[in-house]
Amino acid sequence: MTDVLSTVLQEQLHKRYGAQAPVAGGVANPTLELLLRHRTVRRFLPGEISESELAVIVAAAQSASTSANFQFTSVVVVDDPALRARLAELAGGQQLINDAAVFLVWLADWSRNIELARANGHTIEATEYLDSALSSVIDVTLSAQNAATAAESLGYGITFVGALRNKIDAVIEALGLPEHTFPVYGLAIGIPDPADPADIKPRYGQSVVVHRNTYTPPAAEDLADYLDRINTYYREQELPEDWVKNRLAGRISTKESLHGRQGIRNTFNRQGFPLK
Structure with missing residues (x-):
């Protein structure tokens, strides 16, 4: 074996x-x-996830490491078809949100801890600083990745949907989120369509991402090796193959390439995170 x-x-x-x-x-x-x-699944077959499976997936999420046991993660299970359709629209028309067996929205959530602190006579000054918001985002990311792995272990496919942040204020309104919460991304879980051509996607070589004791800039040949492999992958997937032009530059060249996310600091502020 x-x-x-x-x-x-x-x-x-x-x-x-x-x-x-x-x-x-x-x-x-x-x-x-x-x-x-692991691969990203963007096409799902009809089917459901049982409540017991969902409960165990969430338990796996809650078993992730959490800063000081603050447990900053909350998750909204979106099973209302109309609300799913609205979120799909806000995420740029992503049909997979409608097709998945379950769609989860992961929240960085300070609200209950702040309420507990205030109820017991404590101030919350430290929550106004960037590190507090960062800690909650790290927590929810660890939890969501655990959930994704748990779902894959049960034979399901997954896709993270960061495009929910494109129109973040509308997502907050649609989900009725309280102050001191922030939606970080969605997670679609469902039965993979065998016709989905997606495969294991190439990553940078370890010579690029692994450093010993001090940071070492990547060698040009190692970067070239990755571009050759990732462009070959996209070509085989019958997608535009220039990764730098069509994906990297498409995300970082201008603030407009953020598709609305350039205003996220303002949303954090309105949600009760001053980010000092």
């Missing part, structure tokens, strides 16, 4: 890294196999 897993892991590593993939050797188990085969 270990030999079979090692072979599978090596194939997955090759898809991630190409010829520079690390050698798995005898390091193999089902958890690693699950993590390494």
Whole structure:
């Protein structure tokens, strides 16, 4: 069994890294196999997730590490079709929000802890600083990733939907969110459509992202290697293949490329996060 897993892991590593993939050797188990085969699923078949499955997925989310046990994560389960359609519209017309078996909106949530502190006679000055908001976003991210992995372990596919932040104020209104909460992203979970061509997507080589003791700028040939692999992937997916032009530059070249997210600081402020 270990030999079979090692072979599978090596194939997955090759898809991630190409010829520079690390050698798995005898390091193999089902958890690693699950993590390494992750792919984004954007096409779902009709079907539902049981309430017991959803409860265990949320339990996995709540089992993630959390800063000082503050448990900043809240999740809105969106099962009303009209509300899903509204969120899909706000996220740029993403049909997968409607098609997924379940759609979850993950919130960075200071509200209940602030209420507890105030109810017990404490001030909340420290919550006004950027680190407090950052801590809550980190917490919700750890939780949501746990949920995604749990869902994949049950055979479901997942897609994170950051485009909810494009029209963040409208999302807050649609979900009726209170002060001191902030929607970070959505998570679509459902039955993967076998016809969905998406596969394991290439990542930067470890020589680019791993540093020993001090930061080392990436070598030009290592960056070129990644561009060759990611452009080949998109070409095989019959998508525009110039990753730098069509994706990187498309997100960072101008503030308009943020599609409305350039105003998020103002939304944080209105939600009770001064970000000092």
